[in-house]
Structures are given as structure tokens and as C-alpha cells.
Amino acid sequence: MTSAVKRSKVVGREVRRRDPDRARASILAAATAEFAALGLGGARVDAIADQAGINKRMLYHYFGTKDDLYRAVLEEAYAAIRAAEGEIVLGRGSPAEAMRELVLFTWRYYREHPEFLSLLATENVNKGAALGGSARIRALNSPLIAKIGSLLDQGVAEGKFRRGVDPFKLYVSIASLCFFYLANRWTLGVSFGRDLSEPAEIEAWGEHVVGVILGYLRP
Amino acid sequence: MTSAVKRSKVVGREVRRRDPDRARASILAAATAEFAALGLGGARVDAIADQAGINKRMLYHYFGTKDDLYRAVLEEAYAAIRAAEGEIVLGRGSPAEAMRELVLFTWRYYREHPEFLSLLATENVNKGAALGGSARIRALNSPLIAKIGSLLDQGVAEGKFRRGVDPFKLYVSIASLCFFYLANRWTLGVSFGRDLSEPAEIEAWGEHVVGVILGYLRP
DNA sequence: CGCTTAAGTAACTATACAGTTATTTATGCG
DNA sequence: CGCATAAATAACTGTATAGTTACTTAAGCG
Numbered sequence: 001m002t003s004a005v006k007r008s009k010v011v012g013r014e015v016r017r018r019d020p021d022r023a024r025a026s027i028l029a030a031a032t033a034e035f036a037a038l039g040l041g042g043a044r045v046d047a048i049a050d051q052a053g054i055n056k057r058m059l060y061h062y063f064g065t066k067d068d069l070y071r072a073v074l075e076e077a078y079a080a081i082r083a084a085e086g087e088i089v090l091g092r093g094s095p096a097e098a099m100r101e102l103v104l105f106t107w108r109y110y111r112e113h114p115e116f117l118s119l120l121a122t123e124n125v126n127k128g129a130a131l132g133g134s135a136r137i138r139a140l141n142s143p144l145i146a147k148i149g150s151l152l153d154q155g156v157a158e159g160k161f162r163r164g165v166d167p168f169k170l171y172v173s174i175a176s177l178c179f180f181y182l183a184n185r186w187t188l189g190v191s192f193g194r195d196l197s198e199p200a201e202i203e204a205w206g207e208h209v210v211g212v213i214l215g216y217l218r219p
Numbered sequence: 220m221t222s223a224v225k226r227s228k229v230v231g232r233e234v235r236r237r238d239p240d241r242a243r244a245s246i247l248a249a250a251t252a253e254f255a256a257l258g259l260g261g262a263r264v265d266a267i268a269d270q271a272g273i274n275k276r277m278l279y280h281y282f283g284t285k286d287d288l289y290r291a292v293l294e295e296a297y298a299a300i301r302a303a304e305g306e307i308v309l310g311r312g313s314p315a316e317a318m319r320e321l322v323l324f325t326w327r328y329y330r331e332h333p334e335f336l337s338l339l340a341t342e343n344v345n346k347g348a349a350l351g352g353s354a355r356i357r358a359l360n361s362p363l364i365a366k367i368g369s370l371l372d373q374g375v376a377e378g379k380f381r382r383g384v385d386p387f388k389l390y391v392s393i394a395s396l397c398f399f400y401l402a403n404r405w406t407l408g409v410s411f412g413r414d415l416s417e418p419a420e421i422e423a424w425g426e427h428v429v430g431v432i433l434g435y436l437r438p
Numbered sequence: 439c440g441c442t443t444a445a446g447t448a449a450c451t452a453t454a455c456a457g458t459t460a461t462t463t464a465t466g467c468g
Numbered sequence: 469c470g471c472a473t474a475a476a477t478a479a480c481t482g483t484a485t486a487g488t489t490a491c492t493t494a495a496g497c498g
Contacts, residue, residue: 041260056486124405169427184340188391192364205388
């Protein structure tokens with residue numbers, strides 16, 4: 001060993017560095033992956049700490065208990081999707097074209113964030129117990145509901161959409177059709193002997209969802 | 220063919236009685252509830268044995284490991300829904316009326332078997348790993364696909380349904396719309412400040428699904 | 439500089455957990 | 469009856485797990 005002169009910044013050697021923001025972020029990222037892959041009960045705090053490259057003590061320091069960390073992961077995942085939803089700007093085409101964009105936005109977001117789908121599934125197996133205690137979530141309404149509402153009004157005014165469709169129900173319908181295929185494709189694939197993760201199948205399902213929604217909306 | 224008369228020979232005294240069928244059944248029932256409530260990782264073998272009122276050793280005797288028991292639970296749940304699907308007899312009304320019955324069957328089955336929905340969600344978080352190894356599941360095709368297929372043909376022939384709809388896609392669409400609402404109503408409820416477990420809301424969603432499917436199928 | 443505070447570490451603890459051992463007892467069959 | 473076998477039990481084992489303790493070290497500030 002070389003001399004342990006640790007007086008000032010010893011550049012040549014590994015020096016313990018402090019970086020709270022990075023530590024928090026890397027714990028959250030590791031926890032998201034762990035909870036998404038194994039569920040609440042299956043996730044291991046030690047595995048999260050290892051994966052994050054931090055000492056387990058710091059995880060407790062920053063986040064409290066395992067349940068607190070789980071809630072933080074859910075809150076972050078919700079904040080992220082709501083932020084993305086807030087940024088959609090629909091093109092200036094017809095209502096049908098805008099609706100198509102909106103459906104494909106949801107489809108793309110779900111495809112690109114499988115961990116969000118898994119967390120959602122896990123938290124619902126848990127009957128929403130963790131999120132129920134989160135005021136932060138209750139404050140985050142989806143910007144999509146309002147966008148869908150005005151799109152529906154516009155479509156009805158132009159005689160392109162049927163009357164009387166509830167924006168919330170339409171939002172949940174779009175989410176249903178996008179979520180179910182992606183989240184449950186493993187059991188669907190086993191049951192029906194098809195590989196639903198094939199890019200061509202995935203592409204086709206997105207178009208199918210557009211077709212179902214626009215078909216339903218016809219006057 | 221077994222099950223001769225169970226002669227419990229004694230009376231006032233606590234006698235250890237043997238009943239393999241009952242033991243197996245009660246283990247499966249307890250395991251179904253436990254896995255559905257807590258997921259694969261969260262389920263506890265001791266809790267299942269307690270709940271079933273049997274000694275843990277017997278659980279291992281009948282089912283092997285925890286994973287084996289989990290697979291048995293999934294297989295039974297699948298066998299049950301396939302059996303129910305096989306028994307539907309659609310009325311003699313129009314194709315639209317028959318399709319409505321078919322949608323409402325799915326809706327009712329999901330409502331009455333929340334544990335099936337939770338198991339499905341859990342197994343998909345698990346990426347279908349347990350079911351992937353089950354030849355028994357692969358052999359169980361859904362009888363609904365064929366029924367939907369002939370219904371679609373009939374509707375097209377009568378000029379009531381649009382052409383070119385894939386029965387598998389329609390089946391998955393119906394399942395999506397029914398599953399998502401029920402399985403994810405906890406987080407939906409928190410996010411949107413609505414109690415989606417209200418009987419009136421549940422009733423309305425079933426009708427909405429019928430409306431979406433029939434709306435889409437219009438020529 | 440020196441001191442306070444927050445960031446960091448290793449090792450520990452008490453309990454929970456999946457799976458096993460050793461043993462006992464009921465039951466069907468010759 | 470007597471015996472082989474399957475059903476049942478309690479107590480146990482080695483490890484994993486969430487959470488903690490006791491301590492060290494970097495950074496910011498007067």
C-alpha cells in the first residue's frame with residue numbers, strides 16, 4: 001500500500017465521495033427495477049442497495065422503511081406519466097386524427113415504460129394500499145381527461161363523433177386496451193401459443209386499438 | 220372412484236382423521252387466496268398451511284415446493300375459467316344480442332373471481348415464468364375464440380357486423396376492457412377520486428364495454 | 439481553523455422463512 | 469389379525485431479511 005496521506009484530496013486513490021442527489025436517484029432507479037420485477041413482497045432491500053451501489057444504511061437514511069421506498073417509487077412513476085401526458089400537443093388534423101395520436105401516445109408510453117405497468121399491477125394486487133396514503137398522487141389528475149373531453153366536443157360539433165361519450169370512460173378504455181395486451185402478454189402468449197412480444201404483433205395491436213376506439217366513436 | 224364411507228370411529232375423543240382430498244382442496248383454496256392477496260413473493264407457506272388448517276409438512280407432501288404449489292394454483296384457476304367459458308350457450312337472438320351476452324359473461328366472471336384477476340396480474344409481473352413450464356395450460360385453449368369467430372361470421376353474413384375482425388383480437392379487447400377496470404380500480408380510484416367499486420359504477424362499466432364492442436363492430 | 443452536521447460504512451440482531459427430520463397413527467388389504 | 473403404506477404431527481435447521489448500532493469521514497460555515 002502506498003502511504004495513506006489523506007490530508008487533502010488524494011487524487012490517485014479512491015476517495016469516498018459524497019453525492020446525496022446521485023445516491024437518492026440511484027436508489028430510486030434500483031428500487032423501481034426491483035419492485036417492478038419482483039413485486040412488493042418479492043423485492044429485497046439488500047438487492048436494491050447492492051444494485052444502487054450504496055450502503056443499505058443510506059437507503060434507510062433517505063427513504064425510511066421498505067414500504068416508504070415503495071411509495072416513493074410509485075409516486076415518481078405517476079409523476080412521470082402525468083408529466084408526459086401534460087406535454088402532448090395534438091396536431092392540427094381532424095378530431096379522428098388527433099384521437100389517433102392520443103391513443104398512440106398512450107400505446108407508446110406503455111411500451112417504453114414496462115416498469116410502470118408492472119408497478120401498477122403490483123400496487124393493485126396490493127389493493128392500492130400504498131398509494132391510498134399518498135396525498136401527492138391524489139393531487140395529480142391526468143391532463144388527458146381534459147384533452148379527451150375537448151376532442152370529443154370538437155368531434156361531436158363537426159358531426160364526426162357520436163354524442164354522449166364520457167371522457168373518463170374513454171380514457172379508461174384506451175388505457176385498458178393498451179395496458180392489458182402489454183402487461184398480460186406473457187400469460188396470453190402461453191395460453192394461445194403466440195409470441196405477443198413480436199414487434200409485428202405489437203405494432204398491429206396499436207393499430208387495432210386505434211381502430212376500436214375510432215370505430216366506437218363513429219356517430 | 221374412491222371415497223368409501225369415511226368411518227370416523229370415535230366419538231367423544233379428538234381423533235386424528237385422514238382426508239387427503241379435503242386436505243388437498245383446502246390447501247389449494249388457502250394458497251389461491253394467499254397468492255392472490257400477496258403475490259408470489261409476498262405469499263407465505265406458513266400462512267397457507269395455517270389458513271388451510273393443515274400441517275405444513277402435508278403441503279410439501281401434496282404439492283412439492285412453494286413454486287410448485289403456485290403453479291398448481293394457476294393451473295386450477297385457468298382450468299376453472301376455461302370450463303366456465305365452455306359452458307356458455309348463447310341465446311337465439313341477433314348476433315348483436317349474442318355478442319352482448321358474451322361480453323357480459325366475461326364481465327360477470329371477472330367480477331365474481333377477483334382472485335383470478337390478481338393471479339393473472341401476479342403471474343405477468345413474473346413474466347409468465349411459472350405457467351411457461353406448464354404443458355397443461357398450453358393444452359387449454361379458450362372455447363371463446365371459436366364462439367366469437369362464428370358469431371362474427373354470422374353477423375357479417377347478416378350485414379350486422381363489419382368485415383375482417385380477428386376473433387383473437389376481439390377476445391383480447393373484451394378481456395382488456397373487463398380486466399383493466401376491475402383489476403386496476405384501486406389506483407384508478409385514488410388517481411381520479413372516484414370509488415370505482417360502487418355497484419352503480421361497476422354496472423355502468425359493464426354496459427360501457429358492451430357499447431364499445433358493439434359500436435366497434437358496426438359495419 | 440475548528441466544530442457541527444450530514445454522508446457514509448461494516449458489522450450486527452432478532453425474527454421470518456422455505457424446506458426437512460424423525461416419528462406417530464389411521465386405514466385398506468392379504 | 470398383522471402389516472405395508474399413506475396421512476399426519478411437532479420440532480428443527482440453515483439461511484435470508486428488514487431494520488439497527490456504533491462508528492468514521494467529508495463538507496460547509498463561523
